[in-house]
Amino acid sequence: MRRTVAIAISLLLGASTAWLVPASAQAPPPWKQGQPPELANSPLAPVPQPPAPKAPGEIPVDSIKLPPGFKASLWAHGINNARAMTWGDKGTLFVSSRVAGNVYAVLDKGNAREVKTIAKGLNLPNGVAFKNGTLYIAEIHRITKMEGIEDKLDNPPAMTVVYDTLPKDAPHGWKYLAFGPDGKLYFNIGAPCNVCIPPDTHANISRVNADGTGFEYWAFGVRNSVGFDWHPVTKELYFSTHARDWMGEDTPSDRFDHAPKKGLHFGFPYCHQGDIPDPEFGKDRACAEFAPPLIKTGPHVAGNGVMFYTGSMFPPEYKNRAFLAQRGSWNRTQKSGYKVMMVTLRPGDVPKYEVFAEGFLSGDQPWGRPVYTSQMKDGSLLIADDYAGAIYRVTYQK
């Protein structure tokens, strides 16, 4: 009845009837895009980011489960939306955030950590990398740098632009940033959607020289990789990828990938997990055209940080293993991920993929979300938790 009245009124007023076209004509918000009609009333939605970090008393660090001999402690707290980590030459830990818009400097004061906010109000500044006294920061639309930052933490220098010829799309526009063994800055330009034929400029891993020259694409068909690292011995690139949503509770799997050379295509949006054609975009393409995943890491696990371990604190078998921090699912009834996994590469054999840290769920609700890892000088491991706004330190003793 109401609808009829509305139509009648708008017709009487000579108003545009363009809204009579089906709802699908307008793009839904990115998280809902690709949702099949039969799931239109699904209660599944992204886990909201709390606006403030948790107080130490609200962080049950003892419930983090680790292999025998390992122990986790609360290393730093009060770091709103703490994400990627990189070390300065003088021992400062720089920490990024996403929606909080901040970059932090964390100073190790023995028994306690001091946290300084060195930049705020930025555009999803998820990427931080450090080289020769300079901090590089990746926002959605630009990469900037702060020179000599470690001597000026209380009065940070201006951010100067390194590279800003980048798309401005918000969905999957936040970047991981790291220096490769070639001294170039690598970062992702994610697909601006859940699933779509992306513009040629999107769904890739790219690189640029540290002075902003020489931009080039490195890997194609990558929906969104916000974590990668290079193998300590082979110097080859390995990365995590989030797969599309709304294709099922158990499909497709997220990926752990290997890009030893420039120009490989990893399948998005045509083929998921190496062997499932996309129902909409996969019809005219074959999965065999694309690089398959090295590991199917599991549905909706949301693998973020990838880091090869090179320290000597952990047992010898940990050397050159990759840690994969999984921030955890939202597009699944039963939570998956919310773990730090480890990957052992074995030449000529399939990689070994096993749990390192878990216990971030309390019942069916997360109290924390492990998002990136970093290695301390002594070989202990830091795990950033953007949900609790904290960093945990994992140590090992025989």
Next chain:
Amino acid sequence: MLRPLAVLVAVLATSTAALAADVEAGRRKAEPCAACHGPDGHATVPGTPSLAGQPAFFTHWQLIKYRDGRRKDAQMSPFAANLSDVDMADLAAFYAAQAPRARASTVDPAKVETGRPLADRYHCTSCHTPALIGQQQVPLLAGQDLQYLLRLLHGFRNGTASDLDGTMTMAAKPLTADEVEALAHYLASLTPR
């Protein structure tokens, strides 16, 4: 009776998830806010939003954005500059615990009817909920002040309004100026329930 209980439960759930926020402390801290936002967050000044019934995450995030300079307002920015995280959590919890009421905006019935189907067509209801009462970090729109809705929605459409993660800017971009008008009138005409 059901409604206050539901609100209370929602507030308790939200506060344990974020910070141990204190509604009563929030009530005291909100006294200076009442000059513009009205008693218990029921504003009457056109152009100033009502805060009663706004989800705690939403109010808290907006205060953080004002403090960080991502959202700017001549009145609000100085207020937010000196708030601590605890102050923000308390204020957000207090306003979330107040029952929302529709503002006395004068709406154009024709625009209301034009706007009604747009809320679904442009997927406002996907995040703001079918009743447009908001959730988590997403604000309550039903019955909000018309002038405020118009300012924000035009701002998002023009890419000048501060956005937490870019979702609203994307959502508002395809709207025509007339559709912004119609949507705002429709939202302002609703009773939050």
